[in-house]
Amino acid sequence: MLGLGMPELVVILVIALLVFGAGKLPQVGSSVGKAMREFKGALEEKPPEKSGASAEDEDKEKEEEKDSKA
Numbered sequence: 489m490l491g492l493g494m495p496e497l498v499v500i501l502v503i504a505l506l507v508f509g510a511g512k513l514p515q516v517g518s519s520v521g522k523a524m525r526e527f528k529g530a531l532e533e534k535p536p537e538k539s540g541a542s543a544e545d546e547d548k549e550k551e552e553e554k555d556s557k558a
Contacts, residue, residue, distance in 0.1 A: 492500075508516050 504516070505513060
């Protein structure tokens with residue numbers, strides 16, 4: 489896992505404590521945890537399949553054809 493051992497994790501924790509302070513550190517950890525869960529959930533969802541070009545794409549293509557003819 490990225491070659492992070494206990495000394496490296498302690499250094500990262502100390503730097504985070506200095507940057508965010510003791511009062512904000514739990515809030516930051518909670519926010520990061522929520523973001524990771526949402527990201528993981530988004531990765532597990534199946535993206536909707538596109539069924540051809542959308543109406544907007546067709547409109548843009550028609551406008552480009554008109555511009556190229558003029």
